[in-house]
Ligand SMILES: NC(=[NH2+])NCCC[C@H](N)C(=O)O
Ligand SMILES: [Mn+2]
């Protein structure tokens with residue numbers, strides 16, 4: 001028997017990067033939906049470290065192109081240090097957001113760890129949004145619309161330099177899946193930086209299976225696979241509990257296949273679950289769907305692998 005996978009839950013209860021309040025309740029909603037118990041039932045070693053602490057949401061307008069930059073930076077420093085500690089201990093950190101700006105700290109720590117260990121990195125960004133805005137092009141100033149740009153080096157120094165000097169990511173290390181809302185200036189920047197985006201039209205035309213085969217192509221034993229799961233990736237019909245819903249997302253079945261195909265790679269080494277907003281949810285059903293998808297991400301399947309009818313070539 002191989003030793004069991006060890007995961008650590010890290011709560012970051014804040015919505016300082018978002019345009020709507022409520023994602024700060026995400027960590028507790030995921031716990032109430034039974035995340036830790038579900039992962040333990042799969043045989044994983046699960047530690048829940050509780051919640052990180054950081055500044056309250058001052059709910060102020062944008063300042064120099066950003067809303068709440070000092071608060072977002074403080075939360076991300078806490079996330080960075082917590083994620084880094086778990087990676088160093090050989091565990092799989094699972095960040096419970098919180099809004100998506102927290103991926104700056106989380107992926108900043110992952111990228112730094114990979115550099116130190118000489119490992120390759122692949123980031124799968126599951127989202128309705130590209131989150132590739134900068135202060136010059138953002139329509140809102142909300143930092144949850146900017147983490148991918150910040151991680152690629154485009155943003156304020158207090159965020160860009162969080163995981164060490166220089167940009168955490170190269171655009172070629174990222175694959176975006178499920179995208180269906182990109183702002184005008186953001187769209188030009190996505191093209192200029194050659195982000196690899198599998199938008200909803202691509203998924204409609206090619207199907208989720210071919211999409212994931214491409215997004216996961218080229219992984220090897222040295223690759224650290226990070227999944228940044230913005231719950232608004234999902235169609236609002238199955239996931240209403242998010243602050244920025246966009247219709248036309250993946251169905252329950254498509255999302256399950258996406259997660260199962262990631263699990264099959266055996267490379268998943270860190271995860272963010274962000275943008276769950278219990279204030280907008282219905283009886284915690286979005287949290288429960290998120291837990292079901294994360295179970296698949298960690299290898300839950302209907303039948304034992306060896307009993308599955310092999311799909312044809
Ligand atoms: N992580 C998210 N839900 N991001 C939504 C971003 C929405 C919009 N593109 C903005 O920059 O304001
Ligand atoms: Mn989103």
Ligand SMILES: [Mn+2]
Nearest residue numbers: 100127131230
């Ligand atoms: Mn997002």
